[in-house]
Amino acid sequence: MPVMRNPRVNIFDDDATNLTMLKTFLATLDFEVLTFDSPVICPIYKDHADNKCSRSIPCADIVLTDNQMPRMTGLEMLVRQAQGGCPIDSRNKALMSGDHNVDSDKRLEGLGCAFFKKPFKFRDISTWLEACKERIDLSKPVATIRKEERYPFDAEIAYACDTNTAVHKGLVINLSNTGLCLKTDIPLSEGQAIALKTDLPNTISTVIVRWVKELSAGQYMAGFSL
Numbered sequence: 636m637p638v639m640r641n642p643r644v645n646i647f648d649d650d651a652t653n654l655t656m657l658k659t660f661l662a663t664l665d666f667e668v669l670t671f672d673s674p675v676i677c678p679i680y681k682d683h684a685d686n687k688c689s690r691s692i693p694c695a696d697i698v699l700t701d702n703q704m705p706r707m708t709g710l711e712m713l714v715r716q717a718q719g720g721c722p723i724d725s726r727n728k729a730l731m732s733g734d735h736n737v738d739s740d741k742r743l744e745g746l747g748c749a750f751f752k753k754p755f756k757f758r759d760i761s762t763w764l765e766a767c768k769e770r771i772d773l774s775k776p777v778a779t780i781r782k783e784e785r786y787p788f789d790a791e792i793a794y795a796c797d798t799n800t801a802v803h804k805g806l807v808i809n810l811s812n813t814g815l816c817l818k819t820d821i822p823l824s825e826g827q828a829i830a831l832k833t834d835l836p837n838t839i840s841t842v843i844v845r846w847v848k849e850l851s852a853g854q855y856m857a858g859f860s861l
Contacts, residue, residue, distance in 0.1 A: 639773045643667040644764075645694065647674055647709060648701035648731070657699065660757055664764065669695065673705050674712045677721075693722040694778045696771045697764065702732035702739075710739055717746055727767040731755065779846055779858070786810065792833035796823070802832055812837050814845075814860030823847050823857050 644661055648654045649672045658668045676694065700709035707715075709730050717725060729749035732739070743750050749763050788810045793802045794817075805819035815835070823829070827844040842859035849855055 640776070641665050641667045642696045642768060642771050642773060643669065643694075643777050644697040644699060645676075646670045646699045647672075647704060647712070649673060649704050650701065653701070660760075661764075664761070666697075666764075674700075674707060677712065677716065687719045688716070688721050690722060690778050692776060692778050695723060696727060696777065697767050698723060698728040699760075700728070700730055702730055702734070710742060713746055713748055714742065724767075724770050727770060729763060788815070788836075790833075790835075792817075792831060792835065794832055795830045796821070796827060797830070807835070808856070810835060810837055813839065814842060814858065817857050817859065818850070819855050819857060820853050822849075822855055829859060 644666045646654060646657050646661075646668060648657070648670075651672070654670050654672070658670050661668045677688075698713075700712060702709040704712075709732070713725075713728055713730060716723070716728075725747040726749075728746070729751055730739075730743055731751045731753055733753040740750065751759065751763075786809055788807050790807050791804055792807055793804055795802050803819065803821050805817040805821075808816040808818060810816070815837070823844045825844055825846060829842050829844060831840050831842065839861060842861060844857055845860055846858045847855055848857075
């Protein structure tokens with residue numbers, strides 16, 4: 636039988652109090668909850684209007700977003716996601732706002748997304764979540780996503796899998812304040828601790844392997860974070 640996971644909810648809100656309140660509430664309902672104060676993890680956050688979602692699997696099952704956020708409103712995010720081919724079912728997305736706007740309602744209705752006027756009732760959120768769960772296949776995985784944007788970085792580094800092994804070399808493809816992607820000829824394992832022997836701009840020295848993908852025979856791409 637396939638391994639069943641908990642449904643994942645991505646919450647976007649720059650109000651820390653509301654973000655914490657929603658995360659706590661949804662966690663009690665056995666949801667995996669990822670919180671963000673802006674839509675930085677989504678390709679549509681970039682400045683180019685033609686950005687498309689390149690993920691073959693969705694990064695979440697459900698999206699709950701506030702409307703007023705830095706650089707982009709929640710409604711703009713939902714519209715751009717629809718235009719960019721977001722694989723998340725639009726019926727499993729909802730906008731939260733204290734401002735009731737008829738034009739916004741029409742755009743949301745066209746997308747098929749839900750709307751919750753602040754202050755909302757948790758029982759209304761719960762009812763909507765139950766309907767969302769009926770559209771989720773929990774036997775299928777969701778994508779790994781990063782809270783921080785990673786920047787292109789081309790440099791060879793040295794690393795060791797632990798203190799008792801030889802030093803290996805790899806090519807850093809990108810990095811953030813808390814992680815990096817590396818091309819290597821070593822078949823690393825998820826959960827493995829890696830000690831970086833080369834100083835990097837993000838100043839981190841020890842990371843954990845989060846994922847590994849074989850590019851070709853003897854060549855691998857691996858993602859690391861703290």
